[in-house]
């Protein structure tokens with residue numbers, strides 16, 4: 320910690336997940352994580368930068384090469400204990416047998432704290448004991464991290480009892496599954512490894528939390544924008560007497576659906592970027608409802624048409640009861656773009672004079688023929704589906720560890736039961752805020768729009784913070 324910035328070297332045996340731990344802790348997906356041991360030859364520093372300032376650094380190291388002989392040398396050392404590491408480095412600088420051990424111990428000699436990573440799903444071996452003893456003899460503040468690469472838990476207790484002899488703190492931390500809350504917990508734990516480090520690490524934790532709040536604030540803005548744009552979206556097209564009504568209807572419906580899908584996708588992409596997922600384009604969990612299109616039948620059955628929600632929406636939306644029920648009926652009979660068909664199909668009928676879900680109307684005459692407008696969608700359920708999908712996406716992105724390089728074929732059973740959307744559980748207060756926003760967005764009263772948006776923003780920030788500290792998985796479609 321030479322310049323007041325806490326610095327930790329991530330050390331251990333090759334291929335135990337050191338780089339994955341660095342990647343997850345530093346939220347950096349450029350860290351090289353590979354299935355082949357021995358690929359990291361030099362140390363690489365990954366700083367965490369918040370508001371343009373470095374707050375903590377994690378140093379990825381190659382892993383021990385010759386721990387038993389290193390231990391033997393260190394045990395035989397009779398000089399000043401304060402110089403033990405510099406003496407070791409001097410003696411072995413040119414010896415290829417100790418190349419990685421030197422690289423690994425250099426940052427520690429320079430003042431870095433130690434995070435020792437082991438794969439806790441395998442048994443403890445003698446060589447591990449040698450590594451732990453070397454680290455203990457450095458006298459530096461040190462934490463052991465158990466990163467289980469497999470689900471095997473039989474060896475964890477043995478690991479812990481060995482760790483108690485050698486380390487100031489122990490933490491189970493899975494580099495592939497760690498959530499935001501677990502990253503903060505790990506930092507809280509680091510605080511106790513040495514009194515002198517406490518205040519600096521306290522500042523790091525505050526900076527992490529403030530930064531998180533800021534990202535939540537920006538996410539809430541993006542979600543409000545998404546709702547505002549989608550709820551007021553309409554397209555206008557000219558048509559002449561020669562255009563067949565059926566083909567025009569189908570074309571416009573498709574165009575409308577894909578435009579809104581793109582608006583949604585863009586908003587999701589921006590949220591993803593806020594959480595620093597830049598490189599790897601992982602697929603969503605295989606059972607996530609987000610794998611479905613916004614207007615697919617499954618999406619609306621899953622997020623839009625639960626009986627509870629129908630009743631709740633009916634209660635809140637007053638006159639919209641009929642609309643919601645129409646959607647239910649239409650949603651089950653239409654084929655492609657089921658739900659859009661449900662939302663707009665009836666509106667198309669408005670051309671013939673009916674007036675129900677959405678406006679699809681003749682808005683003017685020009686030389687070539689008439690103009691027709693499709694949208695906006697007139698159903699508050701649409702707002703809830705957009706909200707649910709954005710929140711499910713957010714929950715997925717924030718809990719998607721940066722160290723992860725693939726998805727396991729199976730969902731992990733230890734994370735508790737999964738929930739569909741979030742909004743159907745919302746209380747009256749939250750629903751009223753949504754209702755007010757929905758109504759304001761469609762009106763022309765600007766001060767009302769501003770205050771409705773402010774209320775939704777604040778409410779969303781609350782919801783996002785709740786999701787950040789929760790273990791619940793959302794949006795997982797039940798397996799058949």
Ligand SMILES: Nc1nc2c(ncn2[C@@H]2O[C@H](COP(=O)(O)OP(=O)(O)O)[C@@H](O)[C@H]2O)c(=O)[nH]1
Pocket residue numbers: 332333334335336337338339340351352353354355356357359382466467468469493494495496724
């Ligand atoms: N399943 C699973 N695999 C992991 C985990 N951590 C690391 N790995 C995998 O183990 C291999 C070695 O990881 P890496 O971080 O490069 O190890 P290092 O040599 O200690 O830096 C890579 O293929 C990782 O994807 C984990 O928590 N779970």
Ligand SMILES: [Mg+2]
Pocket residue numbers: 337338339351352353359379380381
């Ligand atoms: Mg590595």
